[in-house]
Amino acid sequence: MWTELDGLRDSAETRRISALFEADDVRAQDFSLKIDGLLFDYSKTSIDADAKAALVRLADVASVAAKRAAMFAGEKINETEDRAVLHTALRNLGDTPLVVDGQDVLPEVKATRERMADLARAVRDGSFPGNGKRITDVVNIGIGGSDLGPLMAVMALEPYGDGPKCHFISNVDGADATDTLAGLDPESTMVIVASKTFGTQETLMNARTVMAWAGGPDALERFVAISSAVDRCALFGIPAERVFGFEDWVGGRYSVWGPIGFSLMLAIGPKAFESFLEGGQAMDRHFCDAPLEENLPVLLALVGIWNQQVCGHATRAVLPYEQRLARLPAYLQQLEMESNGKGVALDGSSLERVAGPVVWGEPGTNGQHAFYQLIHQGQQVVPCEFLLGAEGHEPALGEHHRALVANCLAQSEALLKGRTEAEARAQLEEKGVSGAKLDQLAKHRVFSGNRPSTTLVYPRLTPYVLGQIVAMYEHRVFVEGVIYGINSYDQWGVELGKELANGLVPAMEGKGAPEGASASTVALLDHILGMRD
Numbered sequence: 375m376w377t378e379l380d381g382l383r384d385s386a387e388t389r390r391i392s393a394l395f396e397a398d399d400v401r402a403q404d405f406s407l408k409i410d411g412l413l414f415d416y417s418k419t420s421i422d423a424d425a426k427a428a429l430v431r432l433a434d435v436a437s438v439a440a441k442r443a444a445m446f447a448g449e450k451i452n453e454t455e456d457r458a459v460l461h462t463a464l465r466n467l468g469d470t471p472l473v474v475d476g477q478d479v480l481p482e483v484k485a486t487r488e489r490m491a492d493l494a495r496a497v498r499d500g501s502f503p504g505n506g507k508r509i510t511d512v513v514n515i516g517i518g519g520s521d522l523g524p525l526m527a528v529m530a531l532e533p534y535g536d537g538p539k540c541h542f543i544s545n546v547d548g549a550d551a552t553d554t555l556a557g558l559d560p561e562s563t564m565v566i567v568a569s570k571t572f573g574t575q576e577t578l579m580n581a582r583t584v585m586a587w588a589g590g591p592d593a594l595e596r597f598v599a600i601s602s603a604v605d606r607c608a609l610f611g612i613p614a615e616r617v618f619g620f621e622d623w624v625g626g627r628y629s630v631w632g633p634i635g636f637s638l639m640l641a642i643g644p645k646a647f648e649s650f651l652e653g654g655q656a657m658d659r660h661f662c663d664a665p666l667e668e669n670l671p672v673l674l675a676l677v678g679i680w681n682q683q684v685c686g687h688a689t690r691a692v693l694p695y696e697q698r699l700a701r702l703p704a705y706l707q708q709l710e711m712e713s714n715g716k717g718v719a720l721d722g723s724s725l726e727r728v729a730g731p732v733v734w735g736e737p738g739t740n741g742q743h744a745f746y747q748l749i750h751q752g753q754q755v756v757p758c759e760f761l762l763g764a765e766g767h768e769p770a771l772g773e774h775h776r777a778l779v780a781n782c783l784a785q786s787e788a789l790l791k792g793r794t795e796a797e798a799r800a801q802l803e804e805k806g807v808s809g810a811k812l813d814q815l816a817k818h819r820v821f822s823g824n825r826p827s828t829t830l831v832y833p834r835l836t837p838y839v840l841g842q843i844v845a846m847y848e849h850r851v852f853v854e855g856v857i858y859g860i861n862s863y864d865q866w867g868v869e870l871g872k873e874l875a876n877g878l879v880p881a882m883e884g885k886g887a888p889e890g891a892s893a894s895t896v897a898l899l900d901h902i903l904g905m906r907d
């Protein structure tokens with residue numbers, strides 16, 4: 375399956391991206407895609423026509439189209455957990471039945487969304503709780519997929535946030551609850567306990583702490599629970615009318631579209647939330663209908679595969695030139711690395727290739743003043759994914775947005791072109807530097823260039839556009855997972871640490887280290903216990 379691509383490695387290694395532009399006047403058009411207001415430019419990569427054809431064939435041979443159909447049809451493609459993968463149903467606003475295990479799942483999804491919208495409207499217009507103070511603040515307690523999606527989206531859509539202010543508690547570190555609750559009034563704060571399993575240690579501990587802060591069980595009237603284990607919510611004391619359930623075919627890191635997104639719905643209102651869903655659904659339609667070579671999530675995945683498997687780049691940086699997407703890299707770290715950071719194929723055999731790169735990033739322009747040094751001159755190449763809005767939300771600050779765009783475009787240009795030693799020397803000579811100093815300094819000012827990047831331009835970060843972008847990344851993960859032959863929808867790799875942590879809690883209470891603990895862990899425990907009062 376990989377032979378054709380592997381055969382392109384040698385030519386890819388010697389090729390310069392700038393030469394591809396010199397040889398092809400329309401490269402920028404041929405290696406970019408425009409759909410529904412989005413422009414995805416992948417011309418600043420080393421992919422040429424042969425490489426693109428080989429990549430598309432790879433997707434074809436891997437049966438991306440058939441597996442995509444199976445996912446959307448509700449087949450149990452999450453084989454290790456025997457589940458369907460249907461987060462797309464949460465943003466399916468149509469009426470065509472979607473049958474899973476003999477039942478159309480859409481009416482229930484819609485009914486839950488309507489119940490959420492009713493409560494959200496009541497909170498936002500002040501009619502909830504009715505007998506007390508108006509809700510001004512919302513605290514979402516959750517972690518991983520029950521935190522990162524809504525947190526990222528609430529922040530991204532701040533200009534649409536005309537509802538209560540949302541806060542997020544995730545870390546089991548008591549500092550998170552302490553600092554988040556500081557200054558909040560329990561009587562005007564709604565608390566959302568969000569956990570797919572309703573069994574996550576951090577979330578339940580934080581929920582108990584926040585309940586005590588709010589005034590004990592009486593405060594439960596301002597609590598909401600979100601879970602796919604609704605019976606456990608009742609045990610916690612949250613009444614059924616404020617419990618929003620979802621099915622196990624929604625993976626945690628894919629769950630922002632449904633009840634887990636309730637904080638977002640409270641912040642921006644049900645109408646704007648629906649627009650977020652519409653953006654996601656539009657991307658679903660494009661993903662299902664467009665041919666592989668003109669399919670945005672497919673191309674995004676293939677560029678990633680090229681960079682990692684052919685060019686050997688082990689990481690990728692996500693660099694949004696949009697301050698409000700500051701948490702997008704963290705969100706994508708879970709989405710991509712928890713989904714595709716695997717070592718075995720679906721059938722249990724070891725993967726022959728390393729699947730799933732390390733994903734990291736920060737918003738521009740801040741990153742420029744921190745780690746871009748390595749990106750430009752470090753010896754390991756980091757493919758960069760730039761995201762950029764053609765317009766911002768601050769028309770009065772147009773100067774800022776112009777500078778933002780200029781910086782983003784300048785970075786991909788610098789990565790592509792670099793600076794030769796001759797150019798560096800000429801610049802220094804102009805400044806009057808000469809002799810040995812010139813020889814030395816010129817070397818430090820050389821940029822190899824030829825470093826790949828992609829740029830996604832969107833019109834403006836609206837709820838619809840955010841929906842498009844998030845769904846695009848979800849489908850990229852799917853395509854990469856299919857090509858690697860893995861199950862992108864389980865996460866067994868997080869379990870061992872949880873089990874060991876449970877065993878270590880008693881040790882922290884002075885009951886001795888668990889049997890079999892390593893000498894290092896025993897010594898660390900002794901040291902920590904010895905330092906405590």
Ligand SMILES: O=P(O)(O)OC[C@H]1O[C@H](O)[C@H](O)[C@@H](O)[C@@H]1O
Pocket residue numbers: 517518519520568569570571572573574577626627712865868
């Ligand atoms: O939503 P919860 O059931 O509380 O799970 C929260 C998170 O915990 C886990 O350990 C998983 O690695 C994540 O995929 C999940 O999103």
